[in-house]
Amino acid sequence: MNSLGISWAGSLTRLAGGLAAASLTLAAATGAASAQETDAVTIGYAISKSGPNAGGADMTVTPNYELWVHEVNERGGLTLPDGSQRPIEVIEYDDRSSAEEVVRAVERLATQDKVDLILPPWGTGFNLAVAPLMARHGYPHLAGAAVTDKADDFVERWDTSFWFMGGGEDYTHALAEVLIEARDAGTINNSVAMVSVADGFGIDLVKAARPTLEEAGFEIAYDKAFPPQTSDFATIINEAAGTGADTFIAFSYPPHTFALTKQAQVASYNPAVFYLGVGAGFPVYTNISGGQMEGVMSLGGIDPDNALNAEYRARHEAVIGRAPDYWGSVLIYASLQMLEQAIERVGLDKAEIAKELSTGTFDTVLGETKLENNQLRNIWWTGQWQDGTFVAVAPGDRDGAGEASLPKPAWQ
Amino acid sequence: MNGRLEITGLKKRFGGLTAVNGVSFAVEPGEVIGLLGPNGSGKTTVMNMVSGALRADAGSIRFDGVELTRLKPNKIAKHGVARTFQLVRPLPTLSVAENVLLSFAFGRKRHWGREAQMLVEEKLEFVGLGGRGGEEVGNLTYIDQKRMELARALASEPKLLLLDEWLAGLNPSELRIGIDLVRHLQGLGMSVLLVEHIMEAVRALCSRCVVMSAGEVIASGESEAVLKAPQVISAYLGDDHA
Amino acid sequence: MIENLVNGLVLGGTYALVAMGLTIQYGIARIMNLAFGDLIIAACFGTFVLYSGFALSPVLALFLIVPLGFAFNYFIYQIVMRPLVARAPNSEALEVDSILVTFGLLFVIQGILLVIFGGAYTSYSYLNTPVNVLGTIVAANRLVAFVLALIFGAGILFVLFRTRWGTTLRAVALAPESAPLYGIDVNASARLAFAIGGALAASGGVVVSMYQTFTATAGVVFTMKALIVVILGGKGSLTGALVAGLLLGVVETMVAAYIDPGLTLAATYTVFLLLLLVRPSGMFGKAG
């Protein structure tokens, strides 16, 4: 009757074997990680190289990390306060678009690889997931690809965290500014059709947009959220067109942004204001819209006369092989330049770097850059495709801002 | 009322086909009764309704004073009705002993632990598988699998045993062993409802028979008399022979 | 109303096209292919490369990529699936094994695409021109998917029910155990069916790439949609896949139009789960 019960002896032996194997593997992993060059500055990051987040990370974040490291090492390395230079050595992990993986990878970078600096992952959720860890281990956290209205709260909670992309309210206020001007000029009516992707980004923006637009006296005629997996927008475009609104706003991700564009073209839906979410500022958008991106609006934008930015775009294309997007890329790159300059001023002490980032003034591709309460505010909130460039149009009172050109010309 | 099976007006339809149409008969306590009929006459369907594998469309099945008609197979087993299957169905991942133990554990009286193990050995002994409890069922010969299945049915300590062609496929010497086993059960006071094609066995075991054809009972009574009845012969062999 | 119906049918055309391949692989070859969506994505990338690199129109690309899909799946069956089929004691064991092994295959294909193309969103514009169907404007590229689904569906149905060859395949689908008794080479038939399914996946990929943005990791979305359609339609039923695909498109469009676009997927799953509960064998499947 031995087969009935569990054989304790055999099972425990097997368990012990498993544990021994596990600890051996652990030991092996430890040994491998500690064998690193001593004179290099180690910089680690975990990024989504597979899974659903890979698309976003591969557009906005990873290329800029690679570009920056490439450039720094080409210059001979990071310059320290004493003038010496040390090359960067990168340790990168794939977080597989999983929150648990990204947390563990950062723990590994901090406590196992003991890297000098850690660069953040892609996405609002993942940046928040690693924020407590970065703070606990004292790493300055340059949250680049994260849009949040709660940055003030986060800075209070984690004073070594820095936020570079603003929040939903920033973007919607800027948009409302553009819309009010167009309405006052008689270009558009009072009605707005708005859709958003049902996920953190879409909700944050649409939640900020509702009160902002209503305060500005706009009537929201259509307001729906769609699941991120949506690929067909025929019905949504039909319904939005049916409302007679002159303004169409979509807080969308790239696949939706592209599909909305194609569907609007097919349906000859041509509202005076056609504002889309992430992806409209991607270089590939030119192909997707069949070269008809003129007048399309979105988040971000650049000042076409800014030589620094133009130069950055050229370098990105030369090193990475494709152009950066017109929104997040330059912000991420600027955050890395700030990091580099902070190190040059105060060395590799993490607390000192954080303090310098918080208080110092830096020369970046954005021009002279200074953080306000650990947040980058010097951002272009709204942009518009004009003559083949995604030009920044808001805030309109800042130097370099273009003029929004409305109504949008018809699709051909 | 002790251990009497009473079937009245039992009906079952499958789609447009009426498989069992108003069957009534009874099995008295301690009696071995044969349920006969050509293939497709509805015998196994009756068995399935008694054991709960199928639900009757109409009619009633009472056993030991309890209405079984709407009960699930596990409840029916707990009321003291056990069965074997037309094709042997051993549980392949369980050892021979575990196959039998299962019925003790969930049968009428729920035995478990050391006591149950002894009971299992006893039952295996009874069917002629003594000492072979540790073997894999897959390795048993056909007759031994049949023995194991009988032991498994007996292990739920039934008052009524349903044997569905349990003797089919045995060679003459095995058949003799099988018949002796069933007779032994009768000696223990158990009622047995036997679906069987082997007339030799029916004659040897059953005092009474019920013969079905096309879903209806066409004859019942003393075995010898029933087996000679013209309607029975014609049902088996076709009208030409009547 | 008519507008939504047309939009729904056109959307459903894609679902049907994609699902027919899976239902053939599952119904006849008995392989539950979780890597199906990744084959579609591979075909998307193939079309993209041909279009942007060699200026080959996606419609012409069909003639290159569909045979490639056939050949690739033919070899996959021969190398990976056949040993599993040979060793499986019963169809359930094969089901579990095929789920597991194609799950591995999914990652291999996805990984190769990631290495070659990276994780970026890929999209191009082709045949994005309006066509008037019963007063509703639909995109030509989506109409192509719809028409292809009907053509392939009708073509394969013709083959299955009007040719000797098709009778063989159906025999394998219905009774793989007894088919050899009639002199049918089950292995060859299954391999063929698997390859045809793969060719359909490739054609789906070519068409989908014309209007949908894709990434190397987006395959699972297609697999799941196709699976739902297959189960809705009934395992192995081509007609079922066709009807269920179109129906799903209509349901999604109606929900988006009259209830809330946010509930389209929830509605899909609700319809799917309810049907599974009421009729587990699907709309066109055999009961039991």
Add this chain to the structure above:
Amino acid sequence: MKQTVFILLGLAVLALLAAAPYLLSDYGTALLLGMTGYITLATAWAMFSGPTRYVSLATVAFFGIGAYTVAVLSEVLPYPLVLLVAALIGLTVAIIVGLSTLRLAGVYFVIFTFGLAELVRQTVTWWEVNVTETLGRYIFLPFEGRHIYWQLLALLVVTLLISWWIGRSRYGLALKAIGDDETVAEHAGINVPGLKLALFAISATIITLVGAIQAPRWTYIEPSIVFNPTVSFLTLIMALLGGPSKLWGPMVGAIPLFLLFEWLSANFPDHFSILLGALFIMIVFFMPKGILAKLEDLRAGGAS
């Protein structure tokens, strides 16, 4: 006597594991945490799916329900009560789902459970977007890695004890019988639907608790994070690799796979998918019944 020795040994191993966070770096603790989480998931999964052979992909539905409950209630109720509520919600959903689905078999059950996970995710998303208007939720519970690890370890011990108890009780035997032949099991007197439902409910409740306990680690929760279908797939693979019908099987599968994933994503971040896939195919080819069965085969082969 022998049993006492093993119990003592088991307790010693447990004590060592509990003390591990003091001996290891944060990353070591994180590894143990992740590993314990997956071992618990795989063991709980195998508790139901191993003996009944119902391949469930609903793991992440319950995991996500647990995590979401914590996200919603962590500021409202004391933590132990939050866990209790999470467990109750998981249990209720499991019973409802179980009552309606356990008569589906084979691939239908597989697809159904996957659909269920997606449905829960879509419904939660829709609710949050349209009703509460907060898709992302924050969890600021004062837990560090080791606190979460200890909770998971305790849950794992409980899970193993339940699994062990079921295995040696009459219900363990009944489950094996159900896996072989439900009809025979039913005729032997087993309440098959009831037993399956009970087991599904226990398994789902444990899975819910794993999600609930792990949630505070991510600070920020949204449906795409907690209803990530990878969780279901990994759990299934780990259990199948080890051998789902044995008590230690899921653990024997989860530990090497977990470490392997970690090693691959650290050393081959760009080729993770290819290697994982290739490895997976090899496992199916060379260890179809799981590691434990393979080991037993080898041992049996060596002995004869």
